[in-house]
Amino acid sequence: MIVLGLLGPFRFIVDQVDRTALLSYDKVKLLAAVLCLAQGKVLQRERLAQMLWPDLTRDKALLRLRHALHVLRKALGEQAACLVANAEGAMAFKPESVQMDVLEFLQADAAQDARLSQRLSLYVGPFLDAIQSPDTEVFISWRQSWEDRLALELLSLRARLFEQLLQARQLDQALALAQEWVQQAPEQEVYHRLLINVLMQRGD
Numbered sequence: 001m002i003v004l005g006l007l008g009p010f011r012f013i014v015d016q017v018d019r020t021a022l023l024s025y026d027k028v029k030l031l032a033a034v035l036c037l038a039q040g041k042v043l044q045r046e047r048l049a050q051m052l053w054p055d056l057t058r059d060k061a062l063l064r065l066r067h068a069l070h071v072l073r074k075a076l077g078e079q080a081a082c083l084v085a086n087a088e089g090a091m092a093f094k095p096e097s098v099q100m101d102v103l104e105f106l107q108a109d110a111a112q113d114a115r116l117s118q119r120l121s122l123y124v125g126p127f128l129d130a131i132q133s134p135d136t137e138v139f140i141s142w143r144q145s146w147e148d149r150l151a152l153e154l155l156s157l158r159a160r161l162f163e164q165l166l167q168a169r170q171l172d173q174a175l176a177l178a179q180e181w182v183q184q185a186p187e188q189e190v191y192h193r194l195l196i197n198v199l200m201q202r203g204d
């Protein structure tokens with residue numbers, strides 16, 4: 001099993017062994033992220049090369065892609081068979097072989113509110129934190145789409161957890177969370193409203 005952590009510090013675990021250090025530069029980490037988040041969808045080598053090395057000629061970009069794939073396969077070790085190529089050379093990860101914090105966080109189980117804290121604990125930091133994106137519209141759009149989905153889900157989960165705490169009259173815990181969220185994202189009006197709400201219920 002391959003475990004890929006894309007929230008907060010990048011993590012690459014293969015059969016319970018941390019091999020993050022073997023993905024030694026950002027482009028190979030981004031390649032792993034793009035392939036895994038495609039969830040089994042086949043991606044053309046030309047597209048991957050253009051996404052990740054937009055400033056290079058086609059031949060040079062494909063050469064860099066081949067090197068990145070070599071590094072990735074080496075890090076996968078015995079699990080390299082999970083990264084497959086079709087007759088045209090297009091690439092895909094077998095989705096049943098990959099576990100990702102992003103997809104676990106985004107899973108659609110709105111009815112199972114008992115797991116809110118567990119899902120929120122997966123969000124240990126921003127998507128692809130500290131990894132620089134290539135300056136290309138295709139990649140920036142890809143990254144922004146995931147960031148937008150994560151931001152919406154984070155707001156939704158936090159609001160539902162906050163409501164649970166208010167209903168249970170756990171006002172001190174609700175206050176501590178609201179204060180933490182406001183400090184983390186002072187531009188987010190929703191968190192300010194949550195803070196005002198709990199302060200009013202406490203009579204403050």
